[in-house]
Amino acid sequence: MPVTVRRHAVELAGRDVPVVEITGSADGPKLTVIAGVHGCEYTSMAGVRKWAGTLGSGDLRGSVLAVPVLNLAAFEARSPFVIPADGKNLNRCFPGDPAGSVTERLAAAAFAKLIVGADAVIDAHCGDLPEALEPFAIYDAGPVEDQALGLALAYGLPYVIRQEPGPDRAVAGTTSTAAAQAGIPAIVAEAGGCGIVEADKVEMHVRGLNGVLAHLGMVPPGAAQAAAPPEPTRLNRFIWLRSEHDGWWEPTVAVGESVAAGQLIGTVTSLDGAVVRERVHAPAAGVPMFITSSPATQAGGLLLGLGA
Numbered sequence: 001m002p003v004t005v006r007r008h009a010v011e012l013a014g015r016d017v018p019v020v021e022i023t024g025s026a027d028g029p030k031l032t033v034i035a036g037v038h039g040c041e042y043t044s045m046a047g048v049r050k051w052a053g054t055l056g057s058g059d060l061r062g063s064v065l066a067v068p069v070l071n072l073a074a075f076e077a078r079s080p081f082v083i084p085a086d087g088k089n090l091n092r093c094f095p096g097d098p099a100g101s102v103t104e105r106l107a108a109a110a111f112a113k114l115i116v117g118a119d120a121v122i123d124a125h126c127g128d129l130p131e132a133l134e135p136f137a138i139y140d141a142g143p144v145e146d147q148a149l150g151l152a153l154a155y156g157l158p159y160v161i162r163q164e165p166g167p168d169r170a171v172a173g174t175t176s177t178a179a180a181q182a183g184i185p186a187i188v189a190e191a192g193g194c195g196i197v198e199a200d201k202v203e204m205h206v207r208g209l210n211g212v213l214a215h216l217g218m219v220p221p222g223a224a225q226a227a228a229p230p231e232p233t234r235l236n237r238f239i240w241l242r243s244e245h246d247g248w249w250e251p252t253v254a255v256g257e258s259v260a261a262g263q264l265i266g267t268v269t270s271l272d273g274a275v276v277r278e279r280v281h282a283p284a285a286g287v288p289m290f291i292t293s294s295p296a297t298q299a300g301g302l303l304l305g306l307g308a
């Protein structure tokens, strides 16, 4: 039986979403790979598009369902974070609500048709339109966390964050959280940002996805990856900092840089530059995983995500 590649569309909440379905030459795991949960995360979309295009030519065991751009409404509108029609963030809505608003319906359909039934799920992201980002993978605590950690390590990004339920938790309702709750190992893998297609980060996603194929035994040993990725830095807390005031945000640190507890990490000033409205200090020692690259901030606006 040869490897077959089928390009078609899956109907999700009233939209035909293009998918690439690759069926291997022998039975094996079912892997779902999604990009474009957020509409302007082009590097991760480019990575999944490129990687999916390579899968027809080699040997494959099991099957892959690849979705290069899931959130068509946000992609078409070039809308970061949310679908404009209801203002909701798709990656806070999983497992979704089939009777809810458009974003909740899309989450429900994507969860039912793409995630349920998979043996492993990779949700590829990057920083959104106004976000610089240090590459990392995130997985959720729970009964299948060892398998999820295996996926995260196989992806080979420099940082791996374990997310636990509780008051420290930065986000809920993500693909990986909902999958974990359904007993499906999943990760969110982030590389790239700022609304551009970064070639070296595209390759990080391609290498990461090949690493996952090798980890799951879906390709012959040695076919996908020359060497094991270096051991990542493991982090257990993800602290998201928000501004108290509106104004002009200017970070004083860069993504991937070590910061000390209490260190000044940025300021929010008045638009005329005359008044410092806020000095933002690191609440703990850590590494900025993402930083809002846009100076425009509002009260309550997200500034920075600190891995600690």
Ligand SMILES: [Zn+2]
Residues within 6 Å of the ligand: 037, 038, 041, 091, 125, 126, 128
């Ligand atoms: Zn994202």
